[in-house]
Amino acid sequence: MGVLEGKAAFVTGGGRGIGRGHCLHLARQGAAVVVNDLDPEAAAAVVEEIDQDGGRAVSNSSDISTREGARSLVEQCVSEFGAVHAVVNNAGNVQDRSFLKMTDDEFMSVVRVHQCGTFMCSQEAALRMRDQASGGAIVNTVSAAHFGNFGQTNYAGSKGAIASMTYTWALELARYGIRVNAISPSGTTRMSATYKGPDGKDIELPFIDPTQNGAAVAFLCSEHAVGISGQIFGTGNDRIAILEHPAYGTAIHREGGWSTEELAEKFDGYLKARLEPIGIMKSPYPFHDGVRPPGN
Ligand SMILES: NC(=O)c1ccc[n+]([C@@H]2O[C@H](COP(=O)([O-])OP(=O)(O)OC[C@H]3O[C@@H](n4cnc5c(N)ncnc54)[C@H](O)[C@@H]3O)[C@@H](O)[C@H]2O)c1
Numbered sequence: 575m576g577v578l579e580g581k582a583a584f585v586t587g588g589g590r591g592i593g594r595g596h597c598l599h600l601a602r603q604g605a606a607v608v609v610n611d612l613d614p615e616a617a618a619a620v621v622e623e624i625d626q627d628g629g630r631a632v633s634n635s636s637d638i639s640t641r642e643g644a645r646s647l648v649e650q651c652v653s654e655f656g657a658v659h660a661v662v663n664n665a666g667n668v669q670d671r672s673f674l675k676m677t678d679d680e681f682m683s684v685v686r687v688h689q690c691g692t693f694m695c696s697q698e699a700a701l702r703m704r705d706q707a708s709g710g711a712i713v714n715t716v717s718a719a720h721f722g723n724f725g726q727t728n729y730a731g732s733k734g735a736i737a738s739m740t741y742t743w744a745l746e747l748a749r750y751g752i753r754v755n756a757i758s759p760s761g762t763t764r765m766s767a768t769y770k771g772p773d774g775k776d777i778e779l780p781f782i783d784p785t786q787n788g789a790a791v792a793f794l795c796s797e798h799a800v801g802i803s804g805q806i807f808g809t810g811n812d813r814i815a816i817l818e819h820p821a822y823g824t825a826i827h828r829e830g831g832w833s834t835e836e837l838a839e840k841f842d843g844y845l846k847a848r849l850e851p852i853g854i855m856k857s858p859y860p861f862h863d864g865v866r867p868p869g870n
Pocket of ligand 1: 587589613639663666687691760
């Protein structure tokens with residue numbers, strides 16, 4: 575018997591890539607799954623796979639970046655399976671462009687799917703979980719791109735926002751027995767084919783099985799994870815890693831506060847050598863020689 579027997583779950587963007595793996599793992603663990611995807615054929619194919627494997631699933635093709643889409647997804651989960659116990663916010667898109675060239679449409683189209691979709695699907699589902707008095711689990715999806723990634727203002731910004739929403743909802747929803755965590759997955763997918771290196775150039779990546787992340791998602795949705803909330807895990811590619819939360823690091827104190835002159839002096843002598851690496855690759859702090867106008 576699976577660890578999710580008797581539970582009802584939905585996965586956004588479950589028709590391909592990483593989301594498909596989540597659906598297969600949830601169903602294998604006994605959950606009844608609503609496979610959501612904007613692409614109805616992709617969602618139907620995953621439902622068919624689950625059927626063949628002896629599981630229970632139905633498809634849904636709502637656009638989760640709209641309030642109506644989020645609401646109808648939750649309503650379908652309830653009407654088909656009687657409740658919502660687990661939500662996996664996975665749907666995503668990319669519209670990469672360097673910051674100075676990015677249009678409002680490119681920015682908003684990614685924010686709408688990742689940040690707004692996660693907000694609306696989670697809110698609709700959490701309201702339902704509260705009314706059911708059943709508790710539940712929400713699993714969001716971030717990316718290491720939220721450390722900063724060339725050409726991904728919209729995507730990196732949305733993923734950072736999702737990380738912050740995860741911490742916030744974990745605090746707010748614990749009283750209803752709802753746990754909120756996130757994964758930062760990895761896998762070779764349609765989306766990963768668009769990734770660029772830190773310099774913005776195309777890179778060749780080794781194959782990574784996108785379905786591996788689903789085991790961690792099923793674990794986080796199960797009773798095994800009853801003591802886990804407000805956490806983000808790097809998943810896939812053979813490893814599970816705890817993502818460290820942003821926190822204040824090296825600090826200097828001066829009673830009454832620092833003047834600008836004192837700070838400039840102390841900064842050069844102490845803090846300058848301790849600046850953080852930046853970006854997805856976390857290379858050592860790269861700007862020690864200064865960031866200056868061209869020609870200076
Ligand atoms: N592939 C990776 O290595 C990687 C790394 C970090 C994070 N992620 C995240 O994992 C998630 C899945 O990515 P993937 O690589 O499987 O991408 P993918 O493009 O293969 O799959 C995403 C799915 O989401 C669906 N979708 C997009 N917008 C939707 C909407 N508005 N409503 C419903 N469905 C929608 C698409 O139709 C598609 O099937 C995303 O949130 C992505 O940001 C992926």
